[in-house]
Amino acid sequence: MGLSDSDLTAIMLTIRLATTVTVLLVLLGTPLAWWLARTNSFLRAPIGAITTLPLVLPPTVIGFYLLVALGPQSPAAELLIFLGVGPLPFTFTGLVIASMIYSLPFVIQPLQNAFSDLDEQSLEAATTLGAGSLDRFFSVVLPLSKQGFFVAAILGFAHTIGEFGVVLMIGGNIPGETQVVSTQIYTYVESLDYESANKLSAIMLIFSLAILLPLYAVQNRSLGSLVAPWPKRD
């Protein structure tokens, strides 16, 4: 089955977007998830709620606010232009930032759950043996919570692949820059080209399933609890 050039461009762009977002989210999300899992601060509840917000907000709300908040008349935009970042709507960078907000809870929750499940004794043992906090993180925390990272990366990636409403709002449908698979499918449906819509949708379905399969193929009880993208009750 032949795919058009614009379909291929959209597929490559979508994969590039999801990869960039996943890498950045895992890097930046780890300290935040660690803090949420270990802190006793009164800020834990409000910050936990804010990081979960994108899970329940309609993507159009996120997209609409980003479009308005990043628009040239906003203070945020002036700051960004001052920092040399330039206007963000209708750019790939803008999509990356929007997607990071959109997929944040899907990365934070599994990491946070993995970190709260950590065995206190191994952490204390490492400290007693004189491990610094960075050393302790890489030699104890990381190996013990690798399943959490696995789940976080897969969910973050898959969720970004499926992003639609936010891209529709702030993307501007620019080939190779903001025209991703989901918006391309929408365009096909709107222009009554159901055959092309079908083709791309089938690819999306199979691809997403293939990403999610390893998550459930691994028979592990603790993994199951990590997949649940909502705060775990202790």
Add this chain to the structure above:
Amino acid sequence: MVHGNSKSTLNIAVASNFVSPMKKLIDLFAIKSSTPIKLSVGSSGSLHAQIVNGAPFELFFSADQEKPSSLVAANLASKKHQHTYAIGRLVLWSSKNNIDPHELLLAGSFTKLALANPEVAPYGEAAVSVLRSLRLYEKYRGRQVQGQNIAQTYLYTSSGNAQLGFISASQNEEPRGSTWNIPSSLYQPIKQDVVLINKADNSKIAIQFLEFIKSNEAKAIIMHYGYGIASGT
């Protein structure tokens, strides 16, 4: 929703560019008829797909002629009850006051130019015609941003993310910002058709509504929102 569409309700699907006049028209019709009217707003493409898949609408007010005609061709709508209810007018608009959008367009004094996706929206197709007529299409290709419909294009422009945008004259209801009324010679007229859906549960009242749309008082409202009226209807 309570038990889908009851027999005594008129369900109208309307393209997003025509929502404001449609609400006025419904208010006026409500004086003459006690039938409650439910309005579903969307892009013509989505509404078309919904009708093909059995959406319970009696009337479909499209933003073009192509989609109602395709429903007629598929035996889903009635050719007898298809007519052009409005002719859309394209304007080039900026949310800033006291500027000349036409001059800015020719001079290239903008960073982003918004238009509706020409593949799906007739107003986007018209915008491309204008740019081609002015021999500016290729030149500004890299600065174009596309809304999926005319409402989104308006949002891009009104939020200032795009300095100029090709929108429908009907969208700038209380004139603000600056407008260039594009000469109609630069694009094909945007004929917007309405059609009666065959499976309509409530076709009698739907036909009454169609007759009402052709009345002079209805036409006055449509024209007030910046649309043209086809001669002979």
